[in-house]
Amino acid sequence: MAKTQLNVRVDEDTARAARERALERGMSVNRYIEELVRQDTGEAGHTFVEAAADFMKQYESVFVEEFGAAREGRGEDSAGHRSEGRH
Template identity: 85%
Template structure:
């Protein structure tokens, strides 16, 4: 993906906080800002929800069996 340079001005406290957070996460300030924007636009959240939905769909029968055993019911009967 091509990169575009943005120049922004922030107060020193904001710049310091961004640097500290990036260092704490082991990433560059640039990457930190990119992640914040992606989170704000919902891209990361949608990706997570889609992956979680796929996971649940793949393992639906396993979960149904496990929770039926916990409740003491038959998962097949529960679906009828």
């Protein structure tokens, strides 16, 4: 992806905080700011949701086996509703 230079002015405390946080994360201030903007615009959230959905698909049978059995033991159907006659 092509890069565009963006110049911003912030107070010294904000600049110091950005430098410190970037250093703590082992990245440049530029990369840190890029990630903050991506998070704010939802890219990170969207990526997380996609990864979580893929994970759930991959391990669906394990979840059904583990949690489906627990529901049945409590007299619940797959939607979590109590079975008739077992109140």
